[in-house]
Amino acid sequence: MFNIDARSSTPIYEQIIQGIKECIIKGILQPGDKLPSVRDLALMLTTNPNTVSKAYSCLERLKIIETLRGRGTFVSTNYKPRLEEDKMTKLKDDLKKLLLDAHYLGIKKRDIKKIMDELYTELLGESEGGNEYE
Amino acid sequence: MFNIDARSSTPIYEQIIQGIKECIIKGILQPGDKLPSVRDLALMLTTNPNTVSKAYSCLERLKIIETLRGRGTFVSTNYKPRLEEDKMTKLKDDLKKLLLDAHYLGIKKRDIKKIMDELYTELLGESEGGNEYE
Amino acid sequence: MFNIDARSSTPIYEQIIQGIKECIIKGILQPGDKLPSVRDLALMLTTNPNTVSKAYSCLERLKIIETLRGRGTFVSTNYKPRLEEDKMTKLKDDLKKLLLDAHYLGIKKRDIKKIMDELYTELLGESEGGNEYE
Amino acid sequence: MFNIDARSSTPIYEQIIQGIKECIIKGILQPGDKLPSVRDLALMLTTNPNTVSKAYSCLERLKIIETLRGRGTFVSTNYKPRLEEDKMTKLKDDLKKLLLDAHYLGIKKRDIKKIMDELYTELLGESEGGNEYE
DNA sequence: GTGGTCTAGACCACA
DNA sequence: GTGGTCTAGACCACG
Numbered sequence: 001m002f003n004i005d006a007r008s009s010t011p012i013y014e015q016i017i018q019g020i021k022e023c024i025i026k027g028i029l030q031p032g033d034k035l036p037s038v039r040d041l042a043l044m045l046t047t048n049p050n051t052v053s054k055a056y057s058c059l060e061r062l063k064i065i066e067t068l069r070g071r072g073t074f075v076s077t078n079y080k081p082r083l084e085e086d087k088m089t090k091l092k093d094d095l096k097k098l099l100l101d102a103h104y105l106g107i108k109k110r111d112i113k114k115i116m117d118e119l120y121t122e123l124l125g126e127s128e129g130g131n132e133y134e
Numbered sequence: 135m136f137n138i139d140a141r142s143s144t145p146i147y148e149q150i151i152q153g154i155k156e157c158i159i160k161g162i163l164q165p166g167d168k169l170p171s172v173r174d175l176a177l178m179l180t181t182n183p184n185t186v187s188k189a190y191s192c193l194e195r196l197k198i199i200e201t202l203r204g205r206g207t208f209v210s211t212n213y214k215p216r217l218e219e220d221k222m223t224k225l226k227d228d229l230k231k232l233l234l235d236a237h238y239l240g241i242k243k244r245d246i247k248k249i250m251d252e253l254y255t256e257l258l259g260e261s262e263g264g265n266e267y268e
Numbered sequence: 269m270f271n272i273d274a275r276s277s278t279p280i281y282e283q284i285i286q287g288i289k290e291c292i293i294k295g296i297l298q299p300g301d302k303l304p305s306v307r308d309l310a311l312m313l314t315t316n317p318n319t320v321s322k323a324y325s326c327l328e329r330l331k332i333i334e335t336l337r338g339r340g341t342f343v344s345t346n347y348k349p350r351l352e353e354d355k356m357t358k359l360k361d362d363l364k365k366l367l368l369d370a371h372y373l374g375i376k377k378r379d380i381k382k383i384m385d386e387l388y389t390e391l392l393g394e395s396e397g398g399n400e401y402e
Numbered sequence: 403m404f405n406i407d408a409r410s411s412t413p414i415y416e417q418i419i420q421g422i423k424e425c426i427i428k429g430i431l432q433p434g435d436k437l438p439s440v441r442d443l444a445l446m447l448t449t450n451p452n453t454v455s456k457a458y459s460c461l462e463r464l465k466i467i468e469t470l471r472g473r474g475t476f477v478s479t480n481y482k483p484r485l486e487e488d489k490m491t492k493l494k495d496d497l498k499k500l501l502l503d504a505h506y507l508g509i510k511k512r513d514i515k516k517i518m519d520e521l522y523t524e525l526l527g528e529s530e531g532g533n534e535y536e
Numbered sequence: 537g538t539g540g541t542c543t544a545g546a547c548c549a550c551a
Numbered sequence: 552g553t554g555g556t557c558t559a560g561a562c563c564a565c566g
Contacts, residue, residue: 013557016260025234049556069280069539073565081238095250099254100159101546105222106216109254112250119229119230139470140473141471184551279564292476332506347506355507362496364420366496366497366500368420373485373489375490375493384501409542439554450544459554470551472554
């Protein structure tokens with residue numbers, strides 16, 4: 001499914017969150033699909049079950065996945081994006097930081113846009129907005 | 135010059151780095167300009183001198199600023215962007231994370247591009263890429 | 269009769285208990301009425317028979333229902349509320365927690381009372397305390 | 403400040419959350435006040451630092467407290483209740499469950515209201531709505 | 537079998 | 552000093 005870089009500065013549980021989000025957007029995980037159990041994913045990633053558990057908790061709070069008691073964890077079937085003020089502000093800040101960094105790497109606006117297009121193709125496939133929600 | 139948000143989850147020293155980068159790009163700080171002393175900036179931002187010092191060290195390592203012993207700290211006059219492999223990889227990863235987050239906030243590709251254009255205008259002025267390192 | 273939400277954080281067996289209590293209070297189930305068999309209710313709710321069984325056991329311990337061996341399970345005909353100390357304490361604690369949560373949602377005392385009145389009307393009908401255990 | 407019941411069925415971290423909420427509402431903790439450090443509170447309650455940490459994280463997510471990096475954790479100065487759909491629904495469900503339980507303990511509507519009044523007096527002081535936000 | 541909670545003890549980044 | 556992350560290993564409620 002995805003890999004974990006234990007040496008990375010981004011926490012493992014966040015890498016897991018990102019990995020699962022990516023799988024869902026790419027369609028590798030479909031709404032309703034069962035996720036690996038906490039223990040199984042911990043084994044796969046050779047990490048601690050608690051770490052996976054934390055990632056799952058975060059994703060559940062975001063309503064991206066949901067757990068059925070005693071049955072396991074599943075990709076939500078009815079995810080609806082809600083535009084939250086704080087998160088939007090955070091996103092803009094992050095983007096600004098990213099553009100500043102890019103600028104100091106000598107990367108121009110048109111290059112960033114090109115990279116962005118490539119990433120969108122990787123995530124959503126060729127066509128723009130193919131398997132999005134609406 | 136810029137503000138610090140002590141409540142933010144991004145470390146204060148990184149906020150300082152970002153703030154200074156932003157001032158330079160906007161032209162508020164020109165190459166050769168003297169930066170406030172560590173102590174003065176700490177007073178201005180009501181933060182710990184060690185924190186400012188750490189920010190200055192990072193910026194110096196990036197060759198964005200330089201210290202002349204006994205004279206103070208200055209904006210570098212000869213900054214040359216060098217495209218380092220690992221930083222480029224990190225940037226792409228960050229961008230991917232950002233796009234995933236945006237997607238789950240319901241923000242589409244065209245919206246992100248619009249926000250990006252606005253940020254570039256804020257940072258560099260109207261014209262695309264005009265007043266970059268000249 | 270009532271619905272189960274598998275996504276809810278409250279255990280399914282508790283939802284069943286609550287559902288049956290509600291049916292009895294509303295008069296949908298009268299004292300002496302036969303309850304569905306464990307197996308049937310499990311089929312109706314598409315849940316595990318063990319879960320229904322656990323709910324029935326709890327209700328029996330509360331003397332709200334009773335099983336006649338070989339005949340089935342019935343709503344008790346002679347339920348007598350007994351004010352047990354510890355349950356009373358628990359109830360007060362739960363209520364306190366609820367009021368704290370309400371406060372942090374911005375819900376005032378008078379709003380809570382209004383909601384309470386609505387719920388009582390839904391459960392017992394219009395008149396206050398009229399058709400209780402009669 | 404408050405006590406923890408290790409034998410209770412409600413998780414320790416939730417008891418901590420509730421205890422802190424209660425202290426704030428009662429005015430024992432004022433906006434801007436520093437909370438005990440994770441380690442200190444763990445010592446006071448003879449529990450594990452991780453457990454306290456989890457409680458603090460939850461409270462921070464609710465914007466009831468905020469952490470200043472490297473400085474500690476503080477009661478938020480600008481808490482604004484936001485009425486969230488889900489939480490409101492949850493609250494109503496909890497209240498319904500509570501009323502069902504009360505009914506089966508033989509507690510009538512007027513008794514519940516009396517208990518509620520007592521709790522509000524304990525939390526907010528004599529007058530209704532004294533030290534609330536508005 | 538599932539996830540949730542808790543402990544003990546460790547390391548790290550930040551101010 | 553602060554909180555944040557992670558591990559190892561344990562117990563429990565639920566279905």
